[in-house]
Each structure stands twice: as structure tokens, then as C-alpha cells.
Amino acid sequence: MPFTTLNLHPALLRAITQRGYAEPTPIQLAAIPAILQGGDVVASAQTGSGKTAAFGLPLLQQWNLQRTSTPRKVSTLILVPTRELATQVGDTLRSLAQYLPKPIKLAIVFGGISINPQMLHLRGGADIVIATPGRLLDLIKHNAVSLSFVQTLVLDEADRLLELGFADELTQLLALLPPQRQNILFSATFPEQLSQLTEDFLRTPTRIEVEHTAINKPDILQRSIVVDTDKRTQLLRHLIETMRWERVLVFAASRYSAELIAVKLRKARIAAEPFHGELSQGKRTQVLADFKACRVKVVVATDVAARGIDIAQLPVVINYDLPRSSDDYTHRIGRTGRAGLSGLAINFISTGNEAHFRLIENRQNIKLERERISGFEPLLTDVSISTEDKGDGGIKGKRPNKKDKLRALALAQVKE
CATH class of the missing domain: 3.40.50.300 (P-loop containing nucleotide triphosphate hydrolases)
Structure with a gap:
């Protein structure tokens, strides 16, 4: 089944072709329509199955339909556990968004480097923020970013975000988000504590689990x-x-x-x-x-x-x-x-x-x-x-x- 059957914007289809995606992976085929419907989604699929594009494409599609405000307001927040994953997700979204009719502003923020350039980049706002939890809390304390207008929250590698050291930070961030929002959880594994999290703050989520079959198993x-x-x-x-x-x-x-x-x-x-x-x-x-x-x-x-x-x-x-x-x-x-x-x-x-x-x-x-x-x-x-x-x-x-x-x-x- 080709990407053209998923009702994506022509600019996204052009970027997909340039990246060499021949057809949707099983997780993309299941998750893109579910996310576009606007409800909460919990998705599990093996590493390397195309999860970033599975949530990135519908998020960009949704953002393209919005009116861009001045200053820009963060409408989508993507939380990740590591600096490397933040960079990878940001690079993928930037590549997929390159042909959209409106220019998008992405902010990729993480610890381990000076906070000042990230604060400067956030002046005038941002459309999508990809962040590790600790650095995002630091930026909020410096009044460099606001989460008051977030419409969609993505937890990428959600199981890792729940490990010791992330749980408290995640709780603080969730308290700062609007109660009415779309929540999307992606992970390669689905431990017991992740099930508890879904019960705590998700609303009747669509659950997607792509099995390791002979067709899609690495x-x-x-x-x-x-x-x-x-x-x-x-x-x-x-x-x-x-x-x-x-x-x-x-x-x-x-x-x-x-x-x-x-x-x-x-x-x-x-x-x-x-x-x-x-x-x-x-x-x-x-x-x-x-x-x-x-x-x-x-x-x-x-x-x-x-x-x-x-x-x-x-x-x-x-x-x-x-x-x-x-x-x-x-x-x-x-x-x-x-x-x-x-x-x-x-x-x-x-x-x-x-x-x-x-x-x-x-x-x-x-x-x-x-x-x-x-x-x-x-x-x-x-x-x-x-x-x-x-x-x-x-x-x-x-x-x-x-x-x-x-x-x-x-x-x-x-x-x-």
C-alpha cells in the first residue's frame, strides 16, 4: 500500500520520496491514520521500524493546517530520553517538513551544552519542541518557553522516560500542560510501568502493537x-x-x-x-x-x-x-x-x-x-x-x- 493512500499533504509525499521511503512500514500504516483522527495513541513496534516518521508525518500534517501565530506558540511537544534521540527526531522532522508551504520552526533542546544558545533560539517561540525532560524544565524556569498552548504531547521511547531519574521530571512537565490535548506514546518495548502510565492520563487510547513477524522482523x-x-x-x-x-x-x-x-x-x-x-x-x-x-x-x-x-x-x-x-x-x-x-x-x-x-x-x-x-x-x-x-x-x-x-x-x- 503506497503512502498516497494515507491522505498526506503533497509536500510531505515529496519529502517521503526524497528520503527513499518506498511504502509505509506496518507501524506507519497503522499509526498515521490513528494520529490524524486526533485521539490518544499508544504504539509499540520494534526498533528500526520507522516510528519517528509514523508520528512525525501526521504531526506535520496537523501543524500545516494551523494558522501560524506571532510569536510562535509551541503546539507540539516531543519528549525523548537522550540527546542523540532528540537530534535524530529533529533531523527527521526537518527533512520531512522541508517542502511544506509554511516554514516551520523546530527547537531541539537537551542538556550537556550551554543553555544560552537554546534560549536565544526560542526567542519568538517555536512550533515544535523536541526535548529531554531536564533541559526543558530548565528552560521553563528561565521563562524561555511556555507549554500553555501544547495541543499534542509525544513520549518517544516512553519506557525509558519512566526509568529512575525521568519519572519526577515527567510528572512536573505533565502538570504544566493543558489538560485537553492529544497524547501519543511510542516505544519498542512495553513494560508494566508503561501500562500504569497509560491508565493514569490517557483517554481511551488507540492501541497499536506491531508483532515481529517474518515480514517485518529485523x-x-x-x-x-x-x-x-x-x-x-x-x-x-x-x-x-x-x-x-x-x-x-x-x-x-x-x-x-x-x-x-x-x-x-x-x-x-x-x-x-x-x-x-x-x-x-x-x-x-x-x-x-x-x-x-x-x-x-x-x-x-x-x-x-x-x-x-x-x-x-x-x-x-x-x-x-x-x-x-x-x-x-x-x-x-x-x-x-x-x-x-x-x-x-x-x-x-x-x-x-x-x-x-x-x-x-x-x-x-x-x-x-x-x-x-x-x-x-x-x-x-x-x-x-x-x-x-x-x-x-x-x-x-x-x-x-x-x-x-x-x-x-x-x-x-x-x-x-
């Missing part, structure tokens, strides 16, 4: 390789050098690990950079630009990169450290196999995380063969703390605490 080959913890970096180097990947996104558990792995790869003459939340925004932007341009071969990231980063034709994702949850696993591997392309996701499995990975497999409804790479076979002397369930919750005084686990992890990294 083409991602998943592999698991068993390796001792202290041999992971050597194995990573071996795979990069033998497979000749142009770009590799590696996920690590912490900022320290990401930086340590990147240093070791650079010592092996592999262009690598860490990517985590404590980097300046300028550095994060530069790392992504270098990665997209293939000036950097490997980016070693914490979970800050699991959402909102869209790297075209990224061939492989490697879970050097496993994610904490099945939902995080979905978002991590979803960085590859996007836009109809195939991808590869590799998991490093040790004796210390085998039980945890089995839980991820169960929740993902997958079962992966445990592969062994010649020269990197595990010696079964891994120093990591086993997470295998003993049935009785462990013996008091013997069960490793958080400090024990951190010491074991540090010891493993030192051995590398």
Missing part, C-alpha cells in the same frame, strides 16, 4: 560465543581483524570499561572511541560523526547508545558485556539490521553470565548455539561471579555482594 543474525572474561578483548580484536568489518558497535557495562576497551583497541592500531554519558556533547557528536564517516572503526558504548542512534548500514553489534534486561537487549541489537538491511549481533558468554543470558533467551524466545572460536576456547577458570540460581537464594555470608562483584570485574579487566 533481519538480524544473532550469535553467542563462549569465552573467558579475561580473553574477551583479544577475541574482539581477532573478530574485527578477521571479519574486516568497516564499523563495529560494542556495548560495555560501564564508562570505565568502555574507555579501557577503546584504549586497548587503539594500542592494537584499531581506530576506536568510547561513547558514554559523561562525555561532553561536543565529543559525543564528534564520535558519532567520525563513526558514520568510517573515520572510527569501533565505538565502545554504554547503554546510552542503545536508544536513538541510527547508524546507516551498521553491520554488527557486539555485546562485550550483556545488558541488564531483555528490553535493553532488544534496543542494543536493534542498532543493526535497520531500514530493511541485514545485521549481525554477537554476544560474549562466560561462565559468569551464562545463567543471565539464558534468562534473556527465554524472554526473547530464542535459543542460540554456544560457539567456540579456535584459540579462544574457555578454560573454565573464569574469575567472574556466577549468577546461576542455586534455588535457595544463596547462603548468607557466602553470597557475593555488590563490592565483591565489582572487585571480580576489576580483576578480570586488569588481567586483560
